[in-house]
Structures are given as C-alpha cells and as structure tokens.
Amino acid sequence: MATIQDVARLAGVSVSSVSNVLNEKRDRLRPETFDKVLAAIEKLDYRPSRAARQLKTGRTSMIGLLVSSTANPFMGQIAAAIEAYAQRRYGYRVLLCNTQRDRRQEASMFQDLVDFGVGAAILISSLADERHVEDAVRRGLAVVSYDRGGNPDSSVPIDHVQPDNIEAGRLAAAHLIQHGHRHLAFAMPAGMTISRQAKIDGFRMAAANAQVPVRTEVIEGRSITMYGDSELGKVGFELGQKIGRSASAPTGIVVVNDMMAFGLMAGLRDAGKRTPEDVSVIGMDDFAISHYIWPALTSVAMPIDDMVRTMVDCAIARLSDPSAAASELVFTPTLIERQSVACPPGAR
Amino acid sequence: MATIQDVARLAGVSVSSVSNVLNEKRDRLRPETFDKVLAAIEKLDYRPSRAARQLKTGRTSMIGLLVSSTANPFMGQIAAAIEAYAQRRYGYRVLLCNTQRDRRQEASMFQDLVDFGVGAAILISSLADERHVEDAVRRGLAVVSYDRGGNPDSSVPIDHVQPDNIEAGRLAAAHLIQHGHRHLAFAMPAGMTISRQAKIDGFRMAAANAQVPVRTEVIEGRSITMYGDSELGKVGFELGQKIGRSASAPTGIVVVNDMMAFGLMAGLRDAGKRTPEDVSVIGMDDFAISHYIWPALTSVAMPIDDMVRTMVDCAIARLSDPSAAASELVFTPTLIERQSVACPPGAR
DNA sequence: TTGAAAGCGCTAACAA
C-alpha cells in the first residue's frame, strides 16, 4: 500500500501538501500543485490510512450500534436503516453489536467501542439500569438511547429517542374497545421494561377512558433469554395455547410485538380458537410480514425511518458538542388496521 | 484517557515494560514488575488505544460483513450469528454493511474496509460478477463469499461457503412429486443468480428423475431493488395473484425464499386459492416465523450455524495465511415438513 | 530483566 510519503515523492512535493489535498484545503495550494498531487494519488492508487488519521485526530468515521439481536426482524430493519442513513448522510460506517439485552455484554461492548476510538453509539435495548451506559459516556462516548425514557437525575447527557409507547398501547386498546371488546389483555414475556410499562399504561388508560366498563389484565409469558425471533414466537405460542384453553379468556389481546403475536395466534389456533372470530389480536412493530400472513395482523407501526434519522443525527451532532443538553424526542405511532381484529363473539 | 506513558510513569518502569505486560509476555518481566504495572493499569483505568496498536502492527480485531440487507430476516439472523461467534470465539467485532446487492456499493464498502485496515470480510450477496471482490482481495482483504460457487479461473484466493442449492431445489421438488404433484413451478424475482440457477437445476433434476412425467416451469416476478423484506413479499404477492387466476396453474410451487413464499400464499389467497388444498407451497430459508403462520410453511432449512462458524473460521484463518488455497465448502440443507404441502386437488 | 529509541502514516503548527 502506498503511503502519503510515496505520493509526496512522486508528485515532487512535501507530505503536508499532499495532506492538504486530502483534506480539500484548496486555498493553501496552487491549483497546479493540487493537480500534480491528484495525479500522483491516482497513479499510485493511494488511499489514506484511517488508522493513522484516527491516531492523529482522535476521530474515526464509525458509529457503534447496539441492538438486542438482528435475528429479530424489527431490529434487523432498524439496523439496516441506521447503516444506510449513517453512510449516505455522513459517510459513517457501523460497528454492530448484538447485546442479547445482557448488561455485562453491553458494558463490554461499550468498552470496546471506546477502545476502538468510536465517538458515538446508538443503543437499542431497554435495560432499565443505565449505569453502565453512563460509564461509557463518562469515558467519552456519545450515546443515543432508543426506547427508554430519559433519566433527569443523570449526571451525563444521553439523548433519548422513542416512540410514544403510551400512545401505542392506548391506540391498540381503544381500537379493540371500539370494536366492542370488554375484556382485554396485554401479552408480553415475563419481566418489566420501561417501554413495556408505558405500553401497559396506555392500554389501561384507554380502558379507563372508555364510556363502558372494560376489564383489563396483563398476561406474562415465560421470560426470554435470546432476543432472536424464535424464542419470542415460542413464548407467544405457549401463551396463546394457555389463553385459548382458558374459560374466562379475554376477547381482545394486545401483544407487545408482532413476532410474539404470530406465535400467540398460532397458539390460539392450536387451542381451537380462531383469530379474529373468537379472539382479536393486535401486534406492535408492524413487520412487513404482518401484511402477508393470515389473518393479516393489525399492528401499531412505529415511525422507524424518522426515528432512525433522528438518532443518527443526534449521535453525529453530539460528536462535536458533547456537553449539549440531552434531548428527549418522542415519535407518534400509527395503528395499521388489517384483519386480525373483529367484533367479539358475543356482539355478533 | 490515560496512555501507556502515564502507566509507565506511575509504575516507575519504561513503556516497553508496560507493553510487555499488555501483550502477556510474562517471561520478559519479573513477576513483581508485572504486578506493579498491573496495579498502575488498574489505578488509572487504562485501556490501550486500538488505533495506535493498529497503526503499529497493521492489524485490527474487526471483520467486515457485507449482506444484502439485515431488513431481510434471513440476513438478520446470519448477521447476528456471525457477530456473536466472531466475538465469542476470536474477540473480533463486526463492521456491518448493507449492500442492497449493488455492485458499486459493494465496491465502495470493500474499499472502506481496506482503508479501515480491516483484514477479512464475509460477503453474503450473490452478485454473479466477482471482479470487484477480486480487487479487494488484491488490496489485501481476505474474503469469504457465501452462496456463490467458486471461480476456478480466479487469480486470487476467495473462500466459498454455500448450502447445496441443487440439493435444496431437488429436496423441495421431490417432496412435491412424492405428494402426487405433476405440475410444478419454481418462483423467484426476475434475474438469475448463481444460487437461483442451482436451485432451479435441482428442482428440474427431481422432475427428470421422477418415475412419472412431471411438468416444470420457472416463474419470474418483478425484479427487486431493495433487499429488505417488504419488496420481496410484494413480488410474491403479485406472483401469487397471477398464478391463482391462471387457468393452467401449477399445483405445487417451490419459492426461492420464505419471505417471498409468504407473499405468494397471500396472493394465492387473494385470488381465491387455498394453501395447501388448492396449491402446495414450499419455501427456502426456514424463518422462525414460518413455524407460526397459517398454514405453517414447509421450507428447506440451511444449516446456518455450521456455515456461519465455518465462514468466520475461514476468514480468521486466512488472516494469517493469505495465500492458502481457496476452500470450497458445501453444506447440506434439510426439508422441514409443515402444513403448506398436501396432495394436489385431482389426487384426492 | 529492563530501558531507549525508532517508526507505523498521518495532521497541523510553524517556518520559510
């Protein structure tokens, strides 16, 4: 590989002139010198070493991305969107880390990012405890956190971007109530997270605001250890079976995410219940696949592209102003009506 | 951030001693010196800069991963598996690039990887033309290519890992024939790739080897530009509609991947055809979701974990022996029987 | 067993 020295030699100029060309400081060079250098660069097929540049400047054009697991299609979609936008808009590449929502993993990934000299990271994982994140920020990493409320007590600035989960829960429950359902359940894996709590709050709020009495309950499945899609489906399946066999089952179910909703509908089916004739189901995340399954899944869609752009913009902005006040940005979800919701059996 | 100098000063030793500690050269240090240094490292919470290390050694513990798009759940799953294994087994992190199967993008991503000093990359994208990959290899990047046959003429060593696509096609078609189907179609988006051709070959082979006459055809949908899952589903949907409305439709369809199969079944349904009663469908990739939809999709599963381990092992191995002969590794797929295949209408 | 010093490839301050 050619170095800046080789280019300087071939062009008959000094390395600083070459450096100036590389950094587009046209005003410091005579046009002909500029061209001479350009020609030498071309000839040698020279490309500057990012490692050397980074060592000198302390900057590297990489951001870190921590997601629970891209094996979950929702995360895969977000990862693809982030990577594409960061590259297109800022020329940044993405270092991918799958956390499996494990705090120790997350901490070690943050550490690695700092060691690599990465300046900013996007964290998508709703672990309630944020202390290891704060450590990373103190070590100089800018972090944008998705789907977790901001902590006003925090001594360090962490930007937060999230969908309005309360509204998501409300939207889903209200839709069910509007279809005549009077016994609703919110289904999720065991274990509370901030975003789950918000969804539940909205879900309950819709019931409380209804003109009629509506019974609500939260149903937790097994807890999850791998954040791919297969385990989530299985938890949903088991829960669906259980609900399907129960005598006093809810007629409308809001499921914390689409993958689990698929499993839940399969479990319901296994127990002899049809969706939406016997039980209505609403998912959240709006997978592309949800359009195509039968019955097509009604789902609460999050404005992914908007949120992704915002997260990347925040991350890059904080690179140049690390001490700016943390921003808290909330995005509004939308209900996508499809075929998995109908009036409850009694109402027909 | 503390540097090696700070540590040396605090420990009262030279930087080279600290370096020796960092690199575990215990035999070059008196145990007590070792401990002194360790204490200083601890005290300062020192972590060596990877950039500096890389500049000196030319090595960095990152590998590149190029996939069409993690928005496709199959790719998301592979990406998660690669990241986890590379990290766990070798302590390597992953630089993620979504190529959208665009040659120019791929080329620029390879270039970036080289610029970052990344030594090895895994490429998952069946672009037929491999020249830009060869360029990258010539620039010193070790590449392992997935799902593309090796090119014996190639002047540079590129390792190839792939499922036995011929067998995948054969398995699927044979399963349909065994159920009594005599008119089969292979469905895919427009445009031939190496892996699609192999699947078709196997598909036709099964028909040719059958004891009875079997009619086969290849049905191409629209061509695809975004390699997420939504467009693939739509292409399948349109194709399903078309087939469902056709008078002389095949009774059994092998679809090039699960995502498109979901869309195709939805299209069939839209045209009034049921799966599997009217038309049987087999997918390929075996998404976790395929278990849970209705009808559960019979699919050809690729041994992802085995292939992923092999790809990462190959990539890392080539780092230390760039000129080793290229390996060509083929893995055997399995048919996962579920509910989307039945005997054809006539046979009942 | 330890330390001094060169240098990886670049940027940027300063001098010419």
Next chain:
DNA sequence: TTGTTAGCGCTTTCAA
C-alpha cells in the same frame, strides 16, 4: 504557497 517537523500511542528491535 510550500516544506519541516513534532507528535498521536503504541510495538519492537537493540543495547545495557
């Protein structure tokens, strides 16, 4: 407008 030079933080000879 151009060149010289001092590092960035490490690893790695080579000497002591």
